[in-house]
Amino acid sequence: MVGITGIGSGMDIDAMVSALVTAERAPKESQLATLEKATTTRITSIGSLKSAISTFQTALGELTEANKFQGRTATASKADYFSVKADTTAGVGSYDIQVKQLAAGSKVALAAVAPVNGEPATFGGGTLTVSIGAGDSFAVAIDSNNNTLAGVRDAINKAGAEKGVSATIINDEQGARLVLTSTKMGDGADISVATVADAAGATGNTALSTLDFSAPAKPTDPTITDPPAPTSPSAARMITRAQDAEISVDGFVVKSASNTVDSAIEGVTLDLKAATPEGEAANVAVSLDTAGVKGSIEKFVEAYNKLIGIINSETKVTPIGEGKTPVTGALVGDATARGLLSTIRNELVNVQGDGAIRALADLGITTQRDGTLKSDTAKLDKAVANNFSEIATLFAGENGLATRLDSKLKPYTETGGILEQRNKSMTETIDKIDKQREDLTRRITALQERLYKQFNAMDTLVGQLTNTSNSLLASLENLPWAAGNKD
The missing domain is CATH 2.60.40 (Immunoglobulin-like)
Known part of the structure; x- marks a missing residue:
């Protein structure tokens, strides 16, 4: 029916119907578009939040178990003759190794x-x-x-x-x-x-x-x-x-049918490469893996700051000038984000134990104004060197900080958890928006058809009335008494 112009009335029916349809469609379309944009933005924000929490949980995983703090590092003074590695059962100490011959x-x-x-x-x-x-x-x-x-x-x-x-x-x-x-x-x-x-x-x-x-x-x-x-x-x-391979460990002879020797020193594995010169020895030093623990703590701080950064950006209101609407994060006022932030902060300030290391501040890790953590490297190095076992107590074990934090975060990221339910709910909202658009399209199509019928009926009626009027006028003009009629 589109394209029909009022023949009887001379009115532009297409333009009139289009204007009425647009007036009916526009408010609802605008409402749906606004809701869709806001929901899509929230879905993206929830996804970023979940990813940051997962990264933080991975960092926590390196600190939750006590045996993570029992790691050992082993170094060889002369790597040309053998390489060395140690597990958690290795005793801290130093050993002189001579490689008499390689296994062959x-x-x-x-x-x-x-x-x-x-x-x-x-x-x-x-x-x-x-x-x-x-x-x-x-x-x-x-x-x-x-x-x-x-x-x-x-x-x-x-x-x-x-x-x-x-x-x-x-x-x-x-x-x-x-x-x-x-x-x-x-x-x-x-x-x-x-x-x-x-x-x-x-x-x-x-x-x-x-x-x-x-x-x-x-x-x-x-x-x-x-x-x-x-x-x-x-x-x-x-x-x-x-x-057999034959080595000497602090003067004691050890033989092995392989060049990988793991029975000479408990918890230490030697991979032999070449015989040492006659009368010479290479030193093996086994120590606590303080560098590994320090690295895990630094990953913890980095992952925490990433998580807080995302929460801050998604819940921030940014003024852009007088009289202008401020820019708001997708999760401003969101109860999930507020609850998560509150939970994490409560655990961070929870002091435990009575030793020298009872809280993050004792490691030189303090909270800044924006909620992120700052690490004092010198103080952390000192704590790792002097209070290594107490650091394990702070982070690991049933009541350790890392264990408690991981327990608090699981409800957010686990299958069927808080964030998954939020995402499911918002996805359903998007589906409903699509359904409402389909309903709107059907309703507008029906409205358009009804308006065309009404306007065309009106146009036909106006045409008929016009024709009747013209016919009457013509008849009246032909009457004997009509003005100007000479017959």
Whole structure:
């Protein structure tokens, strides 16, 4: 119906209907837009508040448990020889460490295999068993599919992967030979190879027993060279004997089948890298992790200030000039924000205990005019150095500040908590606004149609009346007594 102009009356019906519809729609649309903007802003503000609380809770998590204050740091005076770390069971102290030797795995070179009559060596069929010390071994079957040196290498690599054994081929003046390497360390974990021929298996030009190797016993006489020299240039030989790591801790000898030594000093793990020079030692110092605790306290202050900053900005009223409406935060007058702020501040000023550290102020942490915290680094350092155990009492444990604060904050951030319920309620408000807009659109459409019908009916009536009037006037003008009629 839009676009129809009053034919009978000459009135602009479109403009009249549009003006009436706009007058009806505008107030409600403005109301809904204002509510939507305010609600959306509050949703954003509540989201920022929840994020800041979560960050603060993460910082509190580093201070809630007493064992967080039992951390240890360990340092080595010579990091080239080993690295060190300590857990909470390590005793505070200093230790002199000498690394006599590193743990090593076995490495052997099997006998050289020369070509036969110009043809590459091939082996008879059978079984090849690789042993790593006395209690660990694996076997590979040798047949026509893998009876070359490369085939044996591949079979060992496939079967020995889980055992930590790998094979490669080296070519020297004597021919080609397999070199086997084991990652298993410790005394006695030497590689041996035993073969059993199978007469019904593959045929070859070289006996499978050529690959046999028996690890020689470790000599008891320290003057004897170990590993022993090969009996001939082409013979199998031990390149590296598997051995334990050996260290000295304050003069006491400790052995380990691994270069990671965690049994020498309680709570301390050494990762050995190289042997120390003869007669030299590296020092290991184990101390309380005061730097870690100080860092956790600084994170606490930083996260708290972020939270307070968001609360301040969202609840602040900012004047912008005389006679002008001030800028207000989205949570001005909000009971949730007020309650949260009050709860946190009450816990901060709660003094407990009777020692030297009873409140944050004893750590040099004080409240500023805007509600944020300020940390006196020098005073905090002194408190950490002199009253370390009392700091744990202040923050951790059932009645500690961090524990109490975390308990007070959980109702706000937990699933189904205060902030989630607030967000759900505001989201529902947005949904209702959309529904009201749809209802408004239907109502305005119906109004528009009704107005067009009424105006068009009026226009038709005016047209009819005009036509009747014109007809009467014409008839009257034709009457004998009409003025100017000469008939």
